[in-house]
Amino acid sequence: MNVTAAxxxxxxxxxxxxxxxxxxxFWKRTDKTPLAMLSIAAILGSAAAAVRxxxxxxxxxxxxxxxxxxxxxxTMIFFVTVVFTIxxxxxxxxxxxxxxxxxxxxxxxALAGLMIMVSSPNLIVVLLGLETLSVASYALAGLKRxxxxxxxxxxKYFLMGSFAxxxxxxxxxxxxxxAHTLEIPGVTAAxxxxxGATLLGLAGLVLVLIGFAFKIxxxxxxxxxxxxxxxxxxxxxxxxxxxxxxxxxxxxxxLVAPYAPQALRSQKILTMLGVLAALTMLVGSLTALRQRxxxxxxxxxxxxxxxxxxxxxxxxxxxxLMFFLAAYLFxxxxxxxxxIAMGGGGREFHELEDFAGIGFKYPxxxxxxxxxxxALAGFPPLGGFLxxxxxxxxxxxxxxxxxxxIGLLASLISAYYYLRIIVFMYMxxxxxxxxxxxxxxxxxxVLFLCLYGVLQLGLFPGNVLFVFKQAAASLFL
Amino acid sequence: MSIPILSLxxxxxxxxxxxxxxxxxxxxxxxxxVALTLSLFVFAASLFLxxxxxxxxxxxxxxxxSAWLGFGIQYHLGIDGISLFLVLLTTFLVPIVILAxxxxxxxxxxxxxxxxxxxxxxxxxxxxxxxxxxxxxFWEAALIPMYFLIGIWGGKRRVYATxxxxxxxxxxxxxxxxxxxxxxxxxxxxxxxxxxxVFEQARMVLNxxxxxxxxxxxxxxxxxKVPMFPFHTWLPDAHVEAPTGGSVLLAALLLKMGSYxxxxxxxxxxxxxxETFLPALSVLCLIGIIYGxxxxxxxxxxxxxxxYSSVSHMGLVMLAVFxxxxxGTLGAIxxxxxxxxxxxxxxxxxxxxxxxxxxRAIKDFGGVSKQMPVFSAFFLxxxxxxxxxxxxxxxxxxxxxLYGIFAANKIYAVLAMTTVILGAAYLLWMFQRVMQGPIxxxxxxxxxxxxxxxxxxxxxxxxxxxxxxxxxxxxxGKMEASVTAYVQRIKGRERVFVQKPGPSPAARRIDVRxxxxx
Numbered sequence: 001m002n003v004t005a006a007x008x009x010x011x012x013x014x015x016x017x018x019x020x021x022x023x024x025x026f027w028k029r030t031d032k033t034p035l036a037m038l039s040i041a042a043i044l045g046s047a048a049a050a051v052r053x054x055x056x057x058x059x060x061x062x063x064x065x066x067x068x069x070x071x072x073x074x075t076m077i078f079f080v081t082v083v084f085t086i087x088x089x090x091x092x093x094x095x096x097x098x099x100x101x102x103x104x105x106x107x108x109x110a111l112a113g114l115m116i117m118v119s120s121p122n123l124i125v126v127l128l129g130l131e132t133l134s135v136a137s138y139a140l141a142g143l144k145r146x147x148x149x150x151x152x153x154x155x156k157y158f159l160m161g162s163f164a165x166x167x168x169x170x171x172x173x174x175x176x177x178x179a180h181t182l183e184i185p186g187v188t189a190a191x192x193x194x195x196g197a198t199l200l201g202l203a204g205l206v207l208v209l210i211g212f213a214f215k216i217x218x219x220x221x222x223x224x225x226x227x228x229x230x231x232x233x234x235x236x237x238x239x240x241x242x243x244x245x246x247x248x249x250x251x252x253x254x255l256v257a258p259y260a261p262q263a264l265r266s267q268k269i270l271t272m273l274g275v276l277a278a279l280t281m282l283v284g285s286l287t288a289l290r291q292r293x294x295x296x297x298x299x300x301x302x303x304x305x306x307x308x309x310x311x312x313x314x315x316x317x318x319x320x321l322m323f324f325l326a327a328y329l330f331x332x333x334x335x336x337x338x339x340i341a342m343g344g345g346g347r348e349f350h351e352l353e354d355f356a357g358i359g360f361k362y363p364x365x366x367x368x369x370x371x372x373x374x375a376l377a378g379f380p381p382l383g384g385f386l387x388x389x390x391x392x393x394x395x396x397x398x399x400x401x402x403x404x405x406i407g408l409l410a411s412l413i414s415a416y417y418y419l420r421i422i423v424f425m426y427m428x429x430x431x432x433x434x435x436x437x438x439x440x441x442x443x444x445x446v447l448f449l450c451l452y453g454v455l456q457l458g459l460f461p462g463n464v465l466f467v468f469k470q471a472a473a474s475l476f477l
Numbered sequence: 478m479s480i481p482i483l484s485l486x487x488x489x490x491x492x493x494x495x496x497x498x499x500x501x502x503x504x505x506x507x508x509x510x511v512a513l514t515l516s517l518f519v520f521a522a523s524l525f526l527x528x529x530x531x532x533x534x535x536x537x538x539x540x541x542x543s544a545w546l547g548f549g550i551q552y553h554l555g556i557d558g559i560s561l562f563l564v565l566l567t568t569f570l571v572p573i574v575i576l577a578x579x580x581x582x583x584x585x586x587x588x589x590x591x592x593x594x595x596x597x598x599x600x601x602x603x604x605x606x607x608x609x610x611x612x613x614x615f616w617e618a619a620l621i622p623m624y625f626l627i628g629i630w631g632g633k634r635r636v637y638a639t640x641x642x643x644x645x646x647x648x649x650x651x652x653x654x655x656x657x658x659x660x661x662x663x664x665x666x667x668x669x670x671x672x673x674x675v676f677e678q679a680r681m682v683l684n685x686x687x688x689x690x691x692x693x694x695x696x697x698x699x700x701x702k703v704p705m706f707p708f709h710t711w712l713p714d715a716h717v718e719a720p721t722g723g724s725v726l727l728a729a730l731l732l733k734m735g736s737y738x739x740x741x742x743x744x745x746x747x748x749x750x751x752e753t754f755l756p757a758l759s760v761l762c763l764i765g766i767i768y769g770x771x772x773x774x775x776x777x778x779x780x781x782x783x784x785y786s787s788v789s790h791m792g793l794v795m796l797a798v799f800x801x802x803x804x805g806t807l808g809a810i811x812x813x814x815x816x817x818x819x820x821x822x823x824x825x826x827x828x829x830x831x832x833x834x835x836x837r838a839i840k841d842f843g844g845v846s847k848q849m850p851v852f853s854a855f856f857l858x859x860x861x862x863x864x865x866x867x868x869x870x871x872x873x874x875x876x877x878x879l880y881g882i883f884a885a886n887k888i889y890a891v892l893a894m895t896t897v898i899l900g901a902a903y904l905l906w907m908f909q910r911v912m913q914g915p916i917x918x919x920x921x922x923x924x925x926x927x928x929x930x931x932x933x934x935x936x937x938x939x940x941x942x943x944x945x946x947x948x949x950x951x952x953x954g955k956m957e958a959s960v961t962a963y964v965q966r967i968k969g970r971e972r973v974f975v976q977k978p979g980p981s982p983a984a985r986r987i988d989v990r991x992x993x994x995x
Contacts, residue, residue: 360585379621380614386546389610389654393548396658397665404658408651415647419624419640427628427636461546 006058006067009050009075010115016042017108024101032093032101036086039104043111047079057474064125069471071119073322074250077329078114081243082107084333084449087442089235092340095437096348098144098233110136110243117247123172123182123208126251130168130215133244134161140239141232153231160214160224168211174204188258205269208255216248218310219279222303226287229299234348237295238336241302246325249309254475257316273314274403281307281410288417294342295350297417298335301376304410308391311403317394318472323457323465324391327375327383330453334372337447341365344436355421357430362438366425368447375454377418378411383457481541483554486522486568487601489515490594497594502587509579512590516572516597523568530561532955535962537607546610549661549671553608558959559740559810560604562952563733566817567604569937570729571597574722576934577825581721581832582630589630593722596622600730604737609657609673612742613650616734620646623723623731631718638711638718645711649698656694660746663687679745682971685753692750695743696758702735705758705795706765709788716784717837721828724780728787728824729817736794736813740806740963744798748967751799758799763892765792770899774906779830779837782907783823786863786900790816793896796889797878801967805881806960807953812874814952815862815945819871822859822938826852829931830911833924839907844916848924853912855927855935860908862942864901870945 019042020035050072059066067075085107093099113133117126138161142154176182178201179190191197191205210221217225229237256273284304291297305328312321342349342358342365349355359366375382388411392404457464493515500508531538537555545552556564575593582589599619606612620643628639657673664681665671672678683691701708712732716724744751751758769789776782794816797809829852830845831837846853858869865871875897883890916922927935945952 360588374621380617385614385617392654393658393661396655397662401655401659404655408655412644412647412651416640416644419643423628423636423640426625427639465547 002058003060005049005053006060006065009046009067010065010112010119012042012046012049013108013112013115016046017105017112020101020108021105024105030099032099032104033090035101035104036090039086039108040083042108043079043083047076050075050079055470064122065116065120067119069474070250070318070322073468073471074118074246075115077246077322077325078111078118078243081239081246081329081333082111084329084337084446085235085239085243087446088238088333088337088340089233090442091437091440092233092235092343092443093143095343095346096144096233097146097346100143103140103143106136106140107239110140110239114243114247118250121184121254123175123184123187127165127168127172129247131165133247134165137161137240137244140236141228143233143236147231149231150233151231153228156224156231157228164211164214164221166211167207167214171204171207171209171211174200175208176204177201178204184254188255192258202269205255206272209252209269209273212248212252212255213276216245216252216306217303218276218306219283219303222280222284225303226296226299229302230293230296234295234336234340237299238333241299241332241336242325242329245302245306245309246329249306249313249321249325253313253318253321256313257318257475270314273310274400277307277310277314278403278406279307280304280310281407285410285413285417289413291417292352293350294352294355294421295339295348297421298332298339301414301417302332304414305376307410308388308407311395311400311407312391314403315391315395315398315400317391317398318475319465319468320387320390320394322468322472323461324387326464326468327387327454327457330450330457331372331375331384334368334447334450334454335376337443337450338365338369338372340443341369341438341440341447342436344434349434349436352421352424353431354434355424356428357425358434359422359425361430361434362436364444365436365438368451370422370425371451372454373418373421375458377415379415381455381458383454383461386458386461482522482526483539483541483556483605486519486526486564487554487598487605489519489522490571490597490601494591494594494598497587497591500587505586508587508590509575512594513572513575515594516568516575519597520568520572523565526556527561527565527955530556530955532558533958535958540607547671549608549664549673550610551608551674553611553674554605555607556605558956559963560737561955562810562814563604563730563737564601566733566814567597567600567730569941570725570817570821573821573825573934573937574725576930577725577828578720578722579930581828585629589626589722592622592625593726596626596726600726600734603734607675609660609675609678609742612675613654613657616738617647617650619731619734620650623727626723626726627715627719630720630723633718634714635718638714641711642715645701645708646698649701649708652694653698656691659687659691675742675745679966683747683749685749688747688750689753692743692747692754695738695746696754699735699738699743700761702738703732703791703795704735704788706761706768706788706792709765709769712788713781713784716787716824717778717781721824721831724824724828725821728783729821732787732791733813733817736791736798736809739795739798740809744801745963745966748970751801751967755799755801759796759886759889762792762796762799763889765789766796766893766896767899770896770903773903774899776903777838777840779827779839779842779907779911780824782839782903783820783827786823786903787816787820789896789899790820790863793875793878793893796893797881800881800885801964802881802884803957803961803964804877804884806964807956808874808877808879808881810956810960811945811949811953812871812878815870815874818938818942818945819859819863822855822935822942823863825935825938826856826859829927834918834920839910841918842911842921843914843918844912845921845924846912847916848921849926851932852927855932855939856912857908858939858942860904862946864904865897868943868946870942870949873946873949 057068113129116129138158141157144150179187214221288300375384378385378388395404537557540555542553602615624643769785773785794809794812797805862869862871865875
């Protein structure tokens with residue numbers, strides 16, 4: 001019973017994915033909406049199966065798959081991410097001439113990979129989930145087969161992803177050599193042992209961390225991400241900046257957080273991560289300053305945001321990390337959703353100049369986009385501010401004041417480039433006429449849900465925060 | 478009191494802004510009427526506050542407090558003698574500004590009014606919050622509407638001006654945010670509970686070295702907003718580019734957020750650091766006074782003249798705040814109100830001229846009073862109020878400020894006196910060049926005098942100027958108790974000496990190293 005309960009959410013998603021792929025192969029239809037609906041139904045079913053486990057937990061395969069509260073919270077974040085992705089892609093794909101039913105199947109497979117990643121304490125299983133996710137992601141990035149940029153994105157993603165996996169696997173081998181286990185608690189216990197870590201073990205840990213740093217695009221392992229994020233179809237980009245990153249941070253957190261109170265050697269690892277965080281925040285923000293393409297700008301902003309999340313990881317603040325991810329989920333989907341709204345006649349208008357005058361011509365798009373940008377810039381009373389507030393204040397409490405100051409500086413820089421988009425939308429006269437396809441109810445549904453999310457998390461996050469705190473407690477078990 | 482009157486005052490403008498979103502943009506009169514009615518309603522509600530305010534009580538009144546986000550973050554509003562009149566000034570000026578915009582703003586009226594009302598909520602929130610977090614939320618939230626007001630309806634260099642304004646202010650406030658984190662975590666380490674309540678935070682006795690850093694963070698945020706020399710460079714840009722309504726609110730209210738911040742937060746929280754920095758701060762104020770005045774003398778543009786006069790006047794206000802005595806503080810608050818009224822009126826007058834001439838350069842005017850006698854009278858009163866003529870409000874404020882400064886340091890007072898001379902010089906010289914003499918520009922011949930609407934919004938300010946000049950006790954009476962308590966808290970505080978060995982059980986003292994190692 002326990003085994004079934006633990007497997008059920010995953011099973012529903014995988015069955016849904018296979019069903020969608022089969023239907024796509026044998027049921028020739030140009031309208032893919034039923035497939036999308038089927039996918040959403042699968043996710044809702046899975047969510048229903050998952051929610052029942054809250055507080056109780058369940059495990060299968062001798063503990064190789066364990067759904068604790070933290071795993072459930074991350075799973076929920078993934079569900080919302082994927083549902084939003086499907087909804088904003090609904091009209092986007094046909095308009096971009098990329099209406100393949102496989103999109104939904106691949107998305108569900110990626111979701112399954114994500115779920116596996118966060119619900120296993122064993123690093124080998126995590127790796128399996130990661131590979132499932134990655135293979136699906138490579139295909140998703142190259143969905144627009146006739147677009148050079150998309151192909152570049154797919155190949156780059158594939159090459160760099162494989163490279164990162166190489167680091168990861170080698171690191172795992174070394175870790176196993178030291179700890180004789182790849183269960184995360186066992187590994188951390190080996191590092192905490194009185195005789196301390198062996199040099200090779202430490203090297204293994206560093207390699208594993210670098211592997212994940214690639215995946216979540218920390219500077220200096222971020223080179224691939226702007227190209228991939230810019231080249232991939234916009235809904236897929238929105239998925240990339242939230243889903244895989246959330247999973248990567250979850251693993252990273254489990255690996256790193258237990259070291260915080262320990263010996264000197266592991267302190268060095270924290271220092272290394274601190275440097276990565278600082279670089280990520282600064283380089284992400286500074287490079288974003290130079291961008292003229294809004295999609296690429298948001299890609300860099302996602303790098304900067306990864307730096308803030310890194311701060312939560314280093315200070316061992318699980319609830320803060322989850323809260324930041326949740327807020328970032330709504331802000332990003334709001335922003336990328338607005339980018340999708342900036343399309344018309346089969347084209348996408350993502351250059352800064354295209355945004356001139358949009359605020360008055362399309363008040364809803366302009367208004368909503370502005371709100372999400374202001375949230376990303378960290379202005380109260382929106383979700384982004386509170387997310388930063390929690391993360392930064394926890395970090396100050398842990399004595400990470402220099403990193404917090406760098407984070408605040410990065411926020412200041414980021415305010416400039418976010419506000420510059422608003423400058424174009426409201427304070428510049430348009431140079432050419434842009435006609436947008438406004439008919440897109442599913443997109444507006446997502447935008448308004450994101451608006452709700454950003455406001456709710458910014459003003460009354462009480463219950464959400466309570467849930468996250470409870471879940472974060474299970475991270476250390 | 479069962480009605481949460483402070484929340485009502487703060488959030489009715491916000492509700493109005495939301496309401497305006499759903500009104501049709503073509504119905505201009507409807508939009509204006511709704512905004513005006515709501516802002517008048519808010520003014521009426523705040524008048525109620527004035528009448529029910531207990532002048533004898535020093536602490537905050539009409540307090541509303543409820544749990545919000547945990548970690549000491551509470552929804553905590555309250556009003557005392559220090560904030561009462563700033564709130565009234567806000568609610569008084571917003572309807573006036575809306576009336577004044579009626580003909581000035583021709584397009585995108587709906588958005589303009591929405592941002593106006595949002596700004597009112599932000600400013601009121603700043604003056605009413607007694608929780609550091611809540612204060613910060615409103616402080617930052619007030620930035621966004623102003624950013625749009627300057628950026629959309631401003632002049633040619635509006636984008637530059639508005640970006641400069643936002644980035645300057647944000648730089649300071651982010652440092653303040655870091656200081657708030659630190660305070661929160663220190664309070665937790667000292668007492669085991671979280672609190673961001675201003676009064677509870679002020680009871681925490683901090684190590685002077687720590688105070689220095691925290692004060693610098695808070696002080697910079699406020700000094701940029703005031704703006705104190707040398708952080709004033711954003712102000713002339715923002716003022717020159719902003720639309721009339723934006724300029725009025727910027728000068729009259731947003732700058733007060735800075736000086737209010739010093740009185741409410743920076744000084745009570747870090748009194749030892751203030752004492753250390755007092756000479757430096759006072760010198761900066763003096764430089765601001767003199768430099769602002771001299772710069773105002775040489776401006777070619779009426780609006781930037783008024784902007785520099787703000788730098789000068791706010792320098793005097795800050796110097797009086799730093800005198801740290803009852804007279805000086807009362808004078809500073811009074812002068813904050815005066816500056817709000819007189820500079821607001823000056824910007825309105827400049828707006829009236831600009832609507833007719835579409836220029837603000839002093840050399841394009843001359844002899845306007847022949848064409849506009851009524852306007853001339855109003856303008857002159859505003860100028861005299863700003864220059865501190867006895868019988869008008871500015872006189873009481875300046876005298877009281879100077880009295881306080883004199884009690885603290887005689888040399889400062891002598892130097893600060895120059896504000897009176899310089900003020901009279903640049904203002905009257907400007908009046909002479911713009912309003913008197915022969916008509917040099919034939920465009921002036923077509924100027925019509927103030928219309929009924931213009932008189933309607935200008936007259937209440939003038940009435941108030943006389944009232945505040947003749948019967949200051951109406952206002953000072955309600956401030957005295959709070960200000961006296963404020964000064965006593967600072968003067969009578971427990972002093973901390975770092976070198977003294979041995980812990981004292983009475984003081985909840987926090988040492989940096991100890992706090993960090995824990």
